[in-house]
Amino acid sequence: MKNLVHNTFVVERTYPNSPAQIFAAFADPEAKAKWFAGPPGSTAHDKSSDFRVGGGETVRTVFPDSKDARFASRYCEIVPDRRIVYTYEMWINGEYLSVSIATIEIVPGAKGTRLVITEAGAFFGSQEDATAREQGTKFLADRLGASLPPA
Numbered sequence: 001m002k003n004l005v006h007n008t009f010v011v012e013r014t015y016p017n018s019p020a021q022i023f024a025a026f027a028d029p030e031a032k033a034k035w036f037a038g039p040p041g042s043t044a045h046d047k048s049s050d051f052r053v054g055g056g057e058t059v060r061t062v063f064p065d066s067k068d069a070r071f072a073s074r075y076c077e078i079v080p081d082r083r084i085v086y087t088y089e090m091w092i093n094g095e096y097l098s099v100s101i102a103t104i105e106i107v108p109g110a111k112g113t114r115l116v117i118t119e120a121g122a123f124f125g126s127q128e129d130a131t132a133r134e135q136g137t138k139f140l141a142d143r144l145g146a147s148l149p150p151a
Helices: 019-027 029-033 130-145
Strands: 002-017 043-049 056-062 068-079 083-092 095-109 112-125
Touching: 002 130, 019 029, 019 095, 019 112, 019 130, 029 043, 112 130
Parallel strands: none
Antiparallel strands: 002 112, 043 056, 056 068, 068 083, 083 095, 095 112
């Protein structure tokens, strides 16, 4: 029998950029490709992007250590420059790993824009908790910041 763990985590970052620039980093496939990727040496395959409510995104990433990760999402709500809500599933080396709902909140502020990523998931298979997923989300949030144009 597979393990089953429920977990929720929140990752926050503040960037000196406008809400429109942050939103574009998610909405524009070319902009997203700059940050939504594995560590150096990873390769992306089988990519698709349909950024609209009811649309989704898929990507298969092969990591330098040969780990094969597959991501498939469906967009549930998109409010330009404010919010993105989507569900997604993950597989690692063919093992069905998790189902999650993620909320991206883009909050304007006096010193830039705050990004709040909240994820609630059911993690199963070899997953014992959501620690690796939270670390991965922090890694991606940092890469997003590095990919943004100078403010």
